[in-house]
Amino acid sequence: MKFIQSVVTCAALIVASAAFSQTNINLGAVNADPNAPVEITADNLSIDQTSGEAVFAGNVVLGQGDLRLSAGQVQVIYNDASGDISRLSASGGVTLVTASEAAESATAEYNLDAGTLLMSGDVLLTQGASAISADRMNIDLSTGAARMEGRVRTIFNQGGN
Known part of the structure; x- marks a missing residue:
C-alpha cells in the first residue's frame, strides 16, 4: 500500500512540476486581425520626425477588432x-x-507583423472564475493559443462550490 501511495505522489509531483514551468491555454475570444485598423487614444502624443517614432502616454487605450x-x-x-x-x-x-478574458502585466509587445502578443512581468489571466499567473504569456492572435511560462500558478473554479 505504501508503494502505491509513493508512486501516486511521485506522479502527482511530476505533473505539478510541469504545470509550474509552462502551460498552454486557448484564448478563443481573441480574434485580432493584424490587418484591421488600430485605434489608439491617449492623453499625450510625442512624435520624433527624425526617427519616425511615436509615443502615446497617459491613459492609453488601444483597440483592434475584439482586442x-x-x-x-x-x-x-x-x-x-x-x-x-x-x-x-x-x-x-x-x-x-476580450469578451471573456482579461490579462494584466507590467509590459506587452504586440507584433502586428507576426500576429503575436507577448505579455511580461507578473502576468495574471482571468477566464470567468478561474485565474492563472506566470512570468510571461505569449499569445498567437490568429489562433487564440497562448503559452504561459515561468512559475505558472493556476486556480480553476469548476462551478458549483
Missing part, C-alpha cells in the same frame, strides 16, 4: 519599407481585455 489593450505608455514602431505599424510596445501596467 482592447490599455497601458500607461505605448511606443509605436513602424515598418521602414511599408510605413505601416509593425510593433507596439506597451508599458506602465498593461491590461488586455
